[in-house]
Amino acid sequence: MKLRRSKRSLVVKIPAADWTTDWDGNFTFISPSAERILGYTPEEMREEHPLERTATKVHPDDAKKVKEALRAVYREGGYLDTEFRYRSKDGKWVWVNARAVRTYEIDGTRFLDGLITDISERKRREEALRESEGRYRSLVANIADVDWTADWDGNFTFVSHNAERILGYTQEEMQGVNPLERTARWVHPDDAESVREALRAVYRKGGCLDTEFRLRKKDEQWAWVNARAVRTYERDGTRFLDGLLTDISERKQKEEALRESEGRYRSLVANISDVDWTVDWDGNFTFVSPNAERILGYTQEEMQGVNPLERTVRWVHPDDGERVREALRAVYREGGYLDTEFRYRKKDGEWVWVNARAIKTYEKEGTRFLDGLLSDISERKRGEDELRVLSHRLVESQEAERKAIARELHDEMAQSLTALKLMLERAMRASHDESCSIIGEARVALQDLMGRMRTRSFELWPRALDELGLLHALLLHIDRYAAQNHVTVNFEHFDLQKDLPPQVSLASYRIIQEALTNVARHAGVTEVLVRAWTDDQSIYILVEDQGVGFVPELLTVMNCSGIRGMRERAVSLGGILSIDSAPGQGTSVTAQLPLKPQPLKSHLEEQR
Numbered sequence: 180m181k182l183r184r185s186k187r188s189l190v191v192k193i194p195a196a197d198w199t200t201d202w203d204g205n206f207t208f209i210s211p212s213a214e215r216i217l218g219y220t221p222e223e224m225r226e227e228h229p230l231e232r233t234a235t236k237v238h239p240d241d242a243k244k245v246k247e248a249l250r251a252v253y254r255e256g257g258y259l260d261t262e263f264r265y266r267s268k269d270g271k272w273v274w275v276n277a278r279a280v281r282t283y284e285i286d287g288t289r290f291l292d293g294l295i296t297d298i299s300e301r302k303r304r305e306e307a308l309r310e311s312e313g314r315y316r317s318l319v320a321n322i323a324d325v326d327w328t329a330d331w332d333g334n335f336t337f338v339s340h341n342a343e344r345i346l347g348y349t350q351e352e353m354q355g356v357n358p359l360e361r362t363a364r365w366v367h368p369d370d371a372e373s374v375r376e377a378l379r380a381v382y383r384k385g386g387c388l389d390t391e392f393r394l395r396k397k398d399e400q401w402a403w404v405n406a407r408a409v410r411t412y413e414r415d416g417t418r419f420l421d422g423l424l425t426d427i428s429e430r431k432q433k434e435e436a437l438r439e440s441e442g443r444y445r446s447l448v449a450n451i452s453d454v455d456w457t458v459d460w461d462g463n464f465t466f467v468s469p470n471a472e473r474i475l476g477y478t479q480e481e482m483q484g485v486n487p488l489e490r491t492v493r494w495v496h497p498d499d500g501e502r503v504r505e506a507l508r509a510v511y512r513e514g515g516y517l518d519t520e521f522r523y524r525k526k527d528g529e530w531v532w533v534n535a536r537a538i539k540t541y542e543k544e545g546t547r548f549l550d551g552l553l554s555d556i557s558e559r560k561r562g563e564d565e566l567r568v569l570s571h572r573l574v575e576s577q578e579a580e581r582k583a584i585a586r587e588l589h590d591e592m593a594q595s596l597t598a599l600k601l602m603l604e605r606a607m608r609a610s611h612d613e614s615c616s617i618i619g620e621a622r623v624a625l626q627d628l629m630g631r632m633r634t635r636s637f638e639l640w641p642r643a644l645d646e647l648g649l650l651h652a653l654l655l656h657i658d659r660y661a662a663q664n665h666v667t668v669n670f671e672h673f674d675l676q677k678d679l680p681p682q683v684s685l686a687s688y689r690i691i692q693e694a695l696t697n698v699a700r701h702a703g704v705t706e707v708l709v710r711a712w713t714d715d716q717s718i719y720i721l722v723e724d725q726g727v728g729f730v731p732e733l734l735t736v737m738n739c740s741g742i743r744g745m746r747e748r749a750v751s752l753g754g755i756l757s758i759d760s761a762p763g764q765g766t767s768v769t770a771q772l773p774l775k776p777q778p779l780k781s782h783l784e785e786q787r
Contacts, residue, residue, distance in 0.1 A: 195212060197293075198295060204249065206227075208221075218273070245261060258278070259277060274301075279292060285736045325338065325342045326422075327424060345460070362375060378623070389406075391404070405425045416744045455550075456469070458537075459546050460511060460546060518534070520556060532557045595624060595627075596622060602621040603618075653691060666707055677713065690722075690748060690768070691722060701726070701729070708723075717772060721767065722767075723766070728760045729760050731758050731768065742758065745768070
């Protein structure tokens, strides 16, 4: 009696349904828990025929399995332990586990006692686990990284197939190598100690592993990898690390390229003559290279510490201020390039011409920036001023030459022609004998006039220079010069027969011509030395006398057009001309002209 009460109390309290069936499958007992699990009362469960129950209540996919399990128990004895889906009273399928053992026989009838347990929640968890494992396997199969698990001794217990794609080693090769041997053979010597230390820290203290190192691939090439892991679980007394190994070689290459680029940029900034600068959209300098101090006198801190409006007012020339502000406003408003020239006040108070060039390049944290260069163009500006002065002088020289020609035509040629006209008129009125005498005088006067015209024509343009070259033109001029001025010219020359550019030949001829003219007018000598020679690059000229000499500094005050013209001819071709003289010590004029002349503007910029 006590045993039955105890059993009934247990049956009521356990979460499973206690049941008994005879050997034909009829329930002879089922506990009230059946209603909680399946929705059927014990009476409904007992009244249902076993075949009907199997056909209508057990899931079709599980029916055969359940029948076979029951037959095995009835036929062979032993345990029943099977899982299947059972249709509950509300029509839903409930996963149950039926467990039973043949326990006794009464009056020739055998009975099974057992439990039926609701395992729906466990089945849902198992299904969720299968889905999770499926997703994990899919992730492992599709990610670019190597998924791995290592025990606490560093042995790989699992390595995904990506290891072969990234490193060349198969899963078996990765798992078959001793950890110490792997570190020695596969980890770069420069990285091995840091890897061992990182692993020791994880094993000793726990936490995450996140380290980058070089790993030797199967083809002996080095691959940069990132190993990330966390101590995740312990099983059978062994702790494990799960993690990922990522190929970061491309990222490392890009980082190295970036470092090299930044190095080249820093080297460029350090070595270029310009000022490299960055300003935000409010005009504040966020960076100024050290060249600012060399060009403008201000330190980087001084440049960055001045308010943009104050800087424009204090440091930009008043005549340029509005133009600079408008150029900046255009860039800020419309984008595009900044390229403007203006005068900037240096720290010592002097004005320096600068060129500011910039482009709107990037935006960071909502702020736009301008990167650019500031160049000192003072020398170029001085060169441009010199060019303008030289151009003006050239025009003046041309006008002066025209006036001289006009004056000579009027004073000499016109008078001679008038005299010839009067002679011919007188000859027409005279007798035959007197007419012949007058015509003879006119012929002599005409020959003299023609000689003077040829001389003047040669002085204006030596035709022999075009027809015979520089050497022959100089020889003709020196002969004529010596005869007219009674000055002996010692002419020494070397390699002047080569073809020279026309402008070089003309400039050389005019410099020697003007120097000889000055000797005749001012030196007071009967002898002068002229040397001219060439090499592969230049023609060299020397005109030297031992005359009275002069103070060269007076040339600027006296504004000597002849000497100025010689110098300008040399400079216009990219050459140089110098004059060395002193009172009582004679004069030496030297010139060097390139055989490949440069335009004047290019020459001035090159000197800058």
